Amino acid sequence: MMRWSPALLLALLAAAPWLGFSGSYEFTLMARAMVLALAALSLGFLVGGAGLVSLGHAAMLGVGGYAVAILDAHGVTEALLVLPAAVAAAALFALLTGAIAIRTSGVHFIMITLAFGQMAFFTASSLAAYGGDDGYTLYARTEIAGHRLLENRLAFHYLCLALLAGAWLLLRAILASRFGRVLRATRENAQRAEAMGFAPYAYRLAAYAIAGAVAGLAGFLMANATEFVAPSAIAWQRSGELLFMVILGGVGSLPGAILGAAAFVVAEEQLATLTEHWRLIFGPLLILAVIFLPHGLAGRHRG
Amino acid sequence: MSGTLLLVQALNGLQLGVLLFLVAAGLTLVFGVMDFINLAHGVQYMLGAYLGAHFAAIMGSFWLALPLALLGSLAIGLLLEVLVFRHLYxxxxxxxxxxxxxxxxxLNQGVKAVWGTAPRELPVPALLDGGITIMPGLQYPVFRIAIIAAGLATAGLLWLVVERTKVGMLIRAGATNPRMVAALGVDVRRLFTLVFATGAMLAGFAGVMAAPIFSVEPGMGDTVLILAFVVIVIGGIGSIRGAFIAALLVGLIDTLGRSLMPDLMRLILDASSARQAGAAIASMLVYVAMAAVLAFRPAGLFPVRGG
Structure with a gap:
């Protein structure tokens, strides 16, 4: 069942607008789920594929989002420019910070990615020209070849879905390739991979940049979905939530990350309707999930 | 920037440094002995501040609230250990x-549910209120001096225990090679509970001491937690001496950076962009310092763990 459930989920999302889920509330919720799924997917690729547990992944999302905001403030709203810029900016940020972070491992890697995440957060907070602490509201959604296509909810919905499905297939293909096999070998046993003549550093750094690029794409969609970018969206708590989505779906399973993100958004939404103190319920659920579901909802280990 | 202002900022930095040390000390020992990464250590600091403010409001006395808050921090710390952490080692x-x-x-939501979202206050105790003249024409609050003194005294005590007692020897051995210590017949679990309880109380103590000068609010532990992580990574995981030196370093870099950077930026930028860029760079300085240390000494300044 696990094999097919992600495809099923994507199919459900594709059909949703025709099954009555076509109000503004439903579209907003589904967009949020898909954006977070895309971000979780990239983090899942990093954690499951390369064994790199980053606690600063929200920063990549932020770099993508802020690229949209900064270009918007300077009147550049053409997707053919904005989208590659957001992806490239996030990949570059990943490459620069990764070059230092990947020299370390284990706890140190977690800490240093957290530190880089905080640096991005404080930089965003100090960008007074782009809203500072309060965030920046876009003038309008990004245009595609001059057409304001993304203003159409349905079009935006399918764009998110297509990018999510595309990113999933791309990352899956990368993991299945020779590059991906070396990457997984360095995760399982770095020494052995090194003895076979592979330098783990280069492979890990490349994986880190790829994950950054995909998260930048998610950031582009996030900025357009809410027409708003703020430092609070890239705080370290968001990085923690992304990690939770990945582990909820089962580490090592890319589709698991998509399921984890969807489950997270639904759970958050449901609990929030119960009580304003929904985190008092959500927190224990998280703890119990970690303690009792070591292999995630998927229930299998490193597929 | 005048000399007196620089002195005040240096003292403020020292005071932030000792508070960070109190939080980082428990974190680094728990990390060192059990290889356990405890993000919830920052909320211990927050709970210390809340319990302090709560008991002070009921009892009307800082000096009664302090020991009660410490006991409360200890109880909550041990409860968390039994309920959650024990299953994660x-x-x-x-x-x-x-x-x-x-x-x-x-816990962040819990304090909101119990005490509301508005910041709470813990008044400075009358005994430590007011300022003293540390230089002609320069007054400095007594309470801040007291924080520095209490922090340094605690650090000294901790150093004595860790370096000069049998328990301390076991802790150092545990941080260097936990499996060997267990193999030699030491009850590592009990050793850890002790280390953990001490860490929870130290963080709670830092929270009570910080409450009168910072605002007591939900999430106040998160910032401190991240700075404490920076401290133990710079100092070397498991090293009390490293944590102490790194804590003072981080406290000074952060505080002096915030007051000096905007002025330094004035040399190359106009006033308003200097203020902006200065503030941005200042808030990043400690992370830059950490990245620099890790790039050149991946195990921190005072590495502990043996091979």
Whole structure:
């Protein structure tokens, strides 16, 4: 069942607008789920594929989002420019910070990615020209070849879905390739991979940049979905939530990350309707999930 | 920037440094001995501040509130250990990060549910109110001096225990090679509970001491937690001496950076962009310092763990 459930989920999302889920509330919720799924997917690729547990992944999302905001403030709203810029900016940020972070491992890697995440957060907070602490509201959604296509909810919905499905297939293909096999070998046993003549550093750094690029794409969609970018969206708590989505779906399973993100958004939404103190319920659920579901909802280990 | 202002900022930096040390000390020992990464250590600091403010409001006295808040921090710390942390020692860092992240969500929300979202206050005790003249024409609050003194005294005491007693020897041995210590017949679990309880109380103590000068609010532990992580990574995980030196370093860099950077930027930028860029760079300085240390000494300044 696990094999097919992600495809099923994507199919459900594709059909949703025709099954009555076509109000503004439903579209907003589904967009949020898909954006977070895309971000979780990239983090899942990093954690499951390369064994790199980053606690600063929200920063990549932020770099993508802020690229949209900064270009918007300077009147550049053409997707053919904005989208590659957001992806490239996030990949570059990943490459620069990764070059230092990947020299370390284990706890140190977690800490240093957290530190880089905080640096991005404080930089965003100090960008007074782009809203500072309060965030920046876009003038309008990004245009595609001059057409304001993304203003159409349905079009935006399918764009998110297509990018999510595309990113999933791309990352899956990368993991299945020779590059991906070396990457997984360095995760399982770095020494052995090194003895076979592979330098783990280069492979890990490349994986880190790829994950950054995909998260930048998610950031582009996030900025357009809410027409708003703020430092609070890239705080370290968001990085923690992304990690939770990945582990909820089962580490090592890319589709698991998509399921984890969807489950997270639904759970958050449901609990929030119960009580304003929904985190008092959500927190224990998280703890119990970690303690009792070591292999995630998927229930299998490193597929 | 005048000399007196620089002195005041240096003292403020020292005071932030000792508070960070109190939080980082428990974190680095728990990390060192059990290889356990506890994100929830920052909320211990927050709870210390809340309990202090709560008991002070009921009892009307800082001096009664202080020991009660310490006991409360200890009780909550031990409760968390039994309920949550104990089940995570054998798990990987990812699981530990996530579960303790869950604890942060609960406790941050918990204090909101119990005490509301508005910041609370803990008045400075009358005995330590007012200022003293440390230089002609320069007054400095007595309470801040007291924080520095209390922090340095605690650090000294901790150093004595860790370096000069049998328990301290076991802790150092545990941080260097925990499996060997267990193999020699030491009850590592009990040793850890002791280390953990001490860490929880130290963080709670830092929270009570910080409450009169910072505002007591939900999430106040998160910032301190991240700075404490920076401290133990710079100092070398498991090293009390490293944590002490790194804490003072981080406290000074952060405080002096915030007051000096905007002025330094004035040399190359106009006033308003200097203020902006200065503030941005200042808030990043400690992270830059950490990245620099890790790039050149990946195990920190005072590495502990043996091979």
């Amino acid at each position: 054998a798990r990987d860092h990812l699981a530990q990060v996530l579960a303790t992240f869950g604890v942060i969500l609960v």
